[in-house]
Amino acid sequence: VSDLVEPADQTVREDTGEIRQETMIINMGPQHPSTHGVLRLLLELDGETVVACKPVIGYLHTGIEKNLEYRTWQQGVTYVTRADYLAPFSNELGYCLAVERLLGIEAPPRAQVLRVMFGELNRISSHLVWLATSALELGAISVMLYGFREREVILDIFEAATGLRMNHAYIRIGGVVMDLPEGGDTQVRRLLDVMPARISEYENILSENPIWVERNTGVGHLSAEDCLAFGVTGPILRAAGVPADLRKDEPYAGYETYDFDVVTRTEADSYARFAVRVDEMRQSLRIVEQCLERLEEPGPVMVEDAKVGWPARLSVGPDGIGNDPAYIHHIMEESMEALIHHFKMVTEGVHVPPGEVYQVVESPRGELGFYVVSNGDHRPYRVKIRDPSFSNLQATATMVEGGLVADAIAAIASIDPVMGGVDR
Amino acid sequence: VNPADLAERARARFDDVSVARGEVTVFAERGQLVDALAWLEAEPDLRFDFLSSVTATDWPGQEPRFWLSYELRSTEHHHRIRVKVGVPSTEPHAPSITPFLPAADWHEREVWDLYGIAFDGHPDLTRILLPDDWEGHPLRKDEELGGVDTRFHGAFMPPVDRRTTT
Numbered sequence: 001v002s003d004l005v006e007p008a009d010q011t012v013r014e015d016t017g018e019i020r021q022e023t024m025i026i027n028m029g030p031q032h033p034s035t036h037g038v039l040r041l042l043l044e045l046d047g048e049t050v051v052a053c054k055p056v057i058g059y060l061h062t063g064i065e066k067n068l069e070y071r072t073w074q075q076g077v078t079y080v081t082r083a084d085y086l087a088p089f090s091n092e093l094g095y096c097l098a099v100e101r102l103l104g105i106e107a108p109p110r111a112q113v114l115r116v117m118f119g120e121l122n123r124i125s126s127h128l129v130w131l132a133t134s135a136l137e138l139g140a141i142s143v144m145l146y147g148f149r150e151r152e153v154i155l156d157i158f159e160a161a162t163g164l165r166m167n168h169a170y171i172r173i174g175g176v177v178m179d180l181p182e183g184g185d186t187q188v189r190r191l192l193d194v195m196p197a198r199i200s201e202y203e204n205i206l207s208e209n210p211i212w213v214e215r216n217t218g219v220g221h222l223s224a225e226d227c228l229a230f231g232v233t234g235p236i237l238r239a240a241g242v243p244a245d246l247r248k249d250e251p252y253a254g255y256e257t258y259d260f261d262v263v264t265r266t267e268a269d270s271y272a273r274f275a276v277r278v279d280e281m282r283q284s285l286r287i288v289e290q291c292l293e294r295l296e297e298p299g300p301v302m303v304e305d306a307k308v309g310w311p312a313r314l315s316v317g318p319d320g321i322g323n324d325p326a327y328i329h330h331i332m333e334e335s336m337e338a339l340i341h342h343f344k345m346v347t348e349g350v351h352v353p354p355g356e357v358y359q360v361v362e363s364p365r366g367e368l369g370f371y372v373v374s375n376g377d378h379r380p381y382r383v384k385i386r387d388p389s390f391s392n393l394q395a396t397a398t399m400v401e402g403g404l405v406a407d408a409i410a411a412i413a414s415i416d417p418v419m420g421g422v423d424r
Numbered sequence: 425v426n427p428a429d430l431a432e433r434a435r436a437r438f439d440d441v442s443v444a445r446g447e448v449t450v451f452a453e454r455g456q457l458v459d460a461l462a463w464l465e466a467e468p469d470l471r472f473d474f475l476s477s478v479t480a481t482d483w484p485g486q487e488p489r490f491w492l493s494y495e496l497r498s499t500e501h502h503h504r505i506r507v508k509v510g511v512p513s514t515e516p517h518a519p520s521i522t523p524f525l526p527a528a529d530w531h532e533r534e535v536w537d538l539y540g541i542a543f544d545g546h547p548d549l550t551r552i553l554l555p556d557d558w559e560g561h562p563l564r565k566d567e568e569l570g571g572v573d574t575r576f577h578g579a580f581m582p583p584v585d586r587r588t589t590t
Contacts, residue, residue, distance in 0.1 A: 394529055
């Protein structure tokens with residue numbers, strides 16, 4: 001890639017032996033519809049062939065990790081959820097599990113079920129965005145419309161339960177912020193009713209579509225060895241035949257008690273990644289189904305310990321989710337002690353015992369890790385977000401070099417990078 | 425593998441091994457880092473074949489001031505280990521592992537960018553998240569958070585790191 005600066009002219013092509021006259025350097029992005037956000041690519045082209053590719057990142061760096069060091073542990077949730085913005089529940093879960101391990105606590109079972117259910121719904125909605133945008137780039141506009149249509153249904157569920165369509169801050173240290181609202185389970189069940197047929201619909205449109213097959217088969221190949229060498233995880237690694245899924249390998253939030261399969265393929269190309277993601281949506285539906293059964297049993301959704309649990313209660317009002325009037329009445333009118341407690345928890349929060357943990361969760365894009373260090377303060381000493389897209393993008397050059405520019409588009413789409421997570 | 429057994433196994437090679445919260449951490453000398461990672465990968469019962477993450481922490485006033493931590497994972501045995509390396513403030517350098525482990529490439533660039541620890545032997549040690557002409561390394565504890573005063577109901581609220589009560 002270093003010869004990007006000075007294009008190598010008059011060199012002999014290895015494959016054909018002919019003299020290469022000159023190469024051209026093309027700058028793609030950071031504002032380009034096919035780069036999935038603000039990813040910039042420096043491409044060195046020989047005609048239409050990519051000779052060298054250098055991804056340039058950092059355009060969405062917002063200093064989330066630095067900011068976390070100046071906020072309380074509980075406020076941290078609202079920061080991490082904004083990293084990989086298509087998988088907010090994964091971010092929240094990874095962070096909260098890490099802090100809970102430092103605190104030595106565990107969220108109640110019902111909270112864990114809700115975490116799993118929203119995590120899996122989120123996996124589907126994230127894969128739908130991937131499907132929609134990738135299809136759009138390769139010309140399948142109708143699939144784009146379908147993908148966003150179904151995602152909307154899932155976002156409606158999120159909105160009903162958390163008050164927000166993205167950046168929910170729903171999963172909190174010690175549990176979740178509130179239980180499923182009335183009718184929430186019906187909403188989820190309605191999704192379970194329609195989704196299987198919709199997934200088959202995408203497959204009917206795409207999986208044997210000559211253009212889709214042609215544009216994806218053999219494109220962006222990355223072998224299992226290369227995946228491991230570059231730190232690539234998630235659907236890309238599973239599409240290379242490695243059944244690595246942290247939900248199975250290092251279970252958290254009770255994943256070991258759910259019945260689901262790890263989807264793998266062996267072709268290790270863009271098409272295999274498409275197939276893996278589509279089948280993963282089906283597996284996620286299976287898990288959501290099991291979650292609904294478990295949710296029939298009521299229970300607390302936040303740890304009992306008042307020194308850890310978030311004090312505020314939320315409820316659904318006529319204008320959406322907000323403060324619970326009964327709770328406000330309690331702290332403002334009835335109990336001085338409750339008000340003091342509320343004030344202490346909101347402004348100062350919990351003190352976390354010194355130590356360090358590295359907690360992983362399987363986000364829609366692979367291994368999402370949180371390296372969290374505490375020095376005993378009420379704010380994190382250090383939080384490192386190991387975002388899967390960051391490592392996955394390292395393999396871009398290997399995937400696209402030697403191929404055509406048009407194939408680079410399909411290859412990058414198959415990585416499914418989310419720059420909010422990459423740049424943090 | 426349970427963490428205590430893994431720690432016992434690691435003691436065959438490392439003098440300083442700790443177990444906390446189900447995680448095993450080994451401490452290596454800077455000069456020994458590359459050999460240590462190679463050994464952890466080669467041993468058939470360990471097989472740490474996957475580098476998850478490289479990052480640093482900053483402890484001003486202590487020596488070594490910086491600690492690098494390498495999170496390793498075995499895709500075969502599904503266990504993890506952390507390798508920690510101390511880096512003194514007087515000589516913020518460490519050997520790069522990128523030449524034999526490409527997964528470390530961007531992670532080392534990020535640590536250079538945000539902490540100012542240079543990785544000797546890295547093929548392209550440039551900034552990665554911040555602009556090329558940025559000055560300083562913002563995740564160091566002596567760097568300010570930055571930010572501007574925010575107006576709220578006629579009063580001004582300073583950024584969070586310059587408020588008198590935190």
